[in-house]
Amino acid sequence: MTLFIEQCLNGLQFGLLLFMLAAGLTLVFGIMDLVNLAHGSLYMLGAYFAATFSALTGSFVLGAILAMLATLLVGMVVEVVAMRRLYGRDHLDHVLGTFGLILFFNESVRLIWGPAGLALPLPGWLQQPISILGFQYSAYKFSIIVVSLIVAGGLYALVMRTRIGMLIRAGASNREMVGALGVNIKLLYTLVFGLGAALAGLAGLMQAPILTVQIGMGENILILAFVITVIGGIGSIRGALVAALLVGFIDTLGRSYLPDMLREVLSPAAASTLAPALSSMLIYLLMAIVLIVKPEGLFSAGQR
Amino acid sequence: MPPKTSLLTLRNIVVALLLIALALLPVYAQLAGDRFALTLFTRIVIMALAAVSLNLILGFGGMMSFGHAVYLGIGGYAVGMLAKEGVYSGFVQWPVAILASALFALVIGALSLRTRGVYFIMITLAFAQMAYYIFAGIARYGGDDGLTIYKRSQFIEALNLSDKVQFYYVCLVILFAAIYLVYRLINSRFGMVLQGVRSNEVRMRAIGFATYRYKLTAFVIAGVLCGLSGALLANQADFVSPSVMYWTRSGDLIIMVVLGGMGTVIGPVMGAIALLVLEEVLSGFTEYWQIILGPLLLLVVLFARGGIDGLLATLGERFTLRRPS
Structure with missing residues (x-):
């Protein structure tokens, strides 16, 4: 039973992590109508930045914050230099x-950091297991869940409750009209792209201590x-959340229970x-x- | 009065020279003792076949498949798995490769073609990744590490695929046959409908064509041709691994098609030559050659959408315009 709860928490953690990646992807697609394959590169950059900055500053949290800012910056530069020219195209x-x-x-990355992977060591206070409801769980994974929930909540508040969010939603449903009403669409796009990049970077740096940082x-x-954005409906953040959790649970639970389930019906080999x-x-x-x-x-944004 | 179209345009001359050069390459390799050129161009010819097949759906059908490399893997594994089980006859291996590719294309095509636009891109991508994981998970056939093929496909006594020159010509004949097939297809009624669907599917449906069936047929034909290319690739490398169907390989195929010129019969061949030769040349300069290739791609996308074929056509027009007629 404890194993099951632990796997559920792992699924939740993986799902939330995927949500952060998918949210940026679906935002960029919903608003700019842009398919961005390089989103994964921003995820990678987040991890590399975090490894470098936390080694420089000696603090994991400070390194993580700097890494997020750096990915935000890279994202905005990429938008201005390259992406901007791709809007409205095929x-x-x-x-x-x-690509x-x-x-x-x-x-x-190979040129700057070399072909070998990097490690992002965790500070001591995140390495200890903590006890939740009477059983042990990794403090780091738990903190990923907490941070992701805060970010998801913040994203919801940003999109649904602020002026920028209103413009983002308006941009998703009718770009030309928003531009015609005098909104600085170019700046809005750069901001949205940077936001997506920062989310991807955050996902990358949070995953980094669990896996190695590599090209x-x-x-x-x-x-x-991508699978999540397709399941959730492209352009829908709510869809991305539901689909990400679904994928996180199914993937994690499938990996841990499917072998046993198959052994019941098939030969062990x-x-x-x-x-x-x-x-x-x-x-x-x-x-x-x-x-x-x-x-x-599942939740299509409805405009296409 | 429509202007008389001359066969002797710059583009056609280049294409003719290219095909002749491909046909004569083993002669050069033999004379100059350049064995590497033969190996490189065998790979180029095989990849050109894959690019030609992708072009049928991408360039003429407007179907943006991002999982086309999956057939390279299916065709390759058909050869590799049969060889592992002791079946070396090409008369068995190649038809199995073709049938398996056709079946896979039929199933994923039937599902994917229900969607359009960016959904289609991502679904074909996801299905290809699914196949990638399946093959990476089968321990009996090497899993992640791939499968070494100890004997190339056996046909008749006179044909020895282990002979580099003979193998090159087998690949080249298949490529030329595929180019001819695509040429005949797109100029047939079927091809006209397909190109109509590319320009405006709603209109084609409105005038009574069952566009889904046309698209699916094209999808399966493209899969079959690429599966054949996979069987050749496995024979050339004497090896097959899941990495041939990794999604970046599908990206490579798209690059070839677009670089050469989408929706032209010969464009993908030029694209395959250009990309693979460029790869060879750039990697000679620097280990980090992709740092050049990446931005180059972006520039091609932004400024040279017609690809090499389009460039030749434009150059040819300027060339003829300058002459007094």
């Missing part, structure tokens, strides 16, 4: 252009973020061959099912 152009950016970022780390998880492949397929199966039932995703 999706194929987006895919190709941002070029991935190559650029990966090689830049290409953003590419695998980017696909998951067959089960151990089939289980890893099947558990990594689960979320794609989920996506296929969602698309068969609702081709526009």
Whole structure:
């Protein structure tokens, strides 16, 4: 039972982490109509920045904050230099252009930080397990859950309760009209892109102590973020949250329980061959099912 | 009166020279003793076949598939898995590669084509990743590490695929056949409908075409051609691993198509040559060659949308305009 609760918490943690990545992706798509493959590169940069800054400052938290600011900055620069020219073009152009950016970022990271991965050590107070409701859980994973919930709440407040959020929502439903009403659309776009980048960077730096910081780390998880935006409905932040949690739970629980479940019905040999492949397929199966039932995703933003 | 179209444009001359050069390459390799050129160009010809197949749906059908490299893996694994089980006959391996690719294309096409736009991009991507994880998870066939193929596909006594020159010509003949097939297809009624769907699907449906079926058919044909390319690639490398169907490889294929010129029959071939030769040249200069390739791609997207083929056509027009007629 404790194992089950622990796996559920792991699922929640992974889901929230994915949400931060997917939220930026879906924001950028919903508002700028831009498919950004380089989103995973910003996730990677967040992790690299955090490793560097926390080594420089000697503080994990300070390093994390600096890393987020740095990713925000990189995101805004990328928007001004490259992305801005891609708006309003074909999706194929987006895919190709941002694919070029991935190559650029990966090689830049190799050039600056070297081909070997980095480690981002945790401070002592995050390494101890803490006890929640009478059982032990990793303090770091728990703090990821807390931080993600705060960020998700903050994002909700920003989008639903502030003037900027109003403009963002207005931009998502009708870009031309917002521009015609005198809103500085260019600045808004740069801000939104920077916000998405910072969220991706935060996700990257939070995942970094659990996995190693390495080149290409953003590419695998980017696909998951895409799957989430598709399941949730492109452009919908609420959809992204629901889909991210769904994917987080299914992936985590699938990996831990599917082998045992298969062993009940199949021979041990067959089960151990089939289980890893099947558990990594689960979320794609989920996506296929969602698309068969609702081709526009669970919560489609409705405008396209 | 419409202007007389001359066959002797700059573009056509370049294309003809290119095809002749491809056909004569082994002669050069033999004379100059440049064995590496033959290896490189065998790979280029195989990748060109994959790019030609992608172009059928991307360039002519307007279907932005981001998972096309999956067929490279399926075709490759059909060869590799059969070889592992002791079946070396190409008369079995290649049809299995084709059938498996067709079946996979039929299933994922039937599902993916229900969606459009960016959903389609991401779904094809996700299905390809799914296949990637499946093959990476099968321990019997090497899993992550891939599968070494100890014997190339066996056909008749006279044909030895282990011979570099013979293998090159087999690949080249298949590529030329594929180019001819695509050329005939797009100029047929089927191809006209397909291109109509690309320009305006709603209108095509309104005048009574079952566009879904046309798109699905094109999707399956493209999958089959790419699966064949995968079977060739596995034979060339004597190895197949899940990495051939990783999503960045699908990205490479798209780059080839766009770099060469989308929606032209020969463009993808030029794109494959350009990308792979560029890769060779740039990596000779610096280990960090992708730092150049990345921004270069962005520039092509921003400023040279017609690709190499479009560039040749434009150059050709300027060239003819300057002459007094």
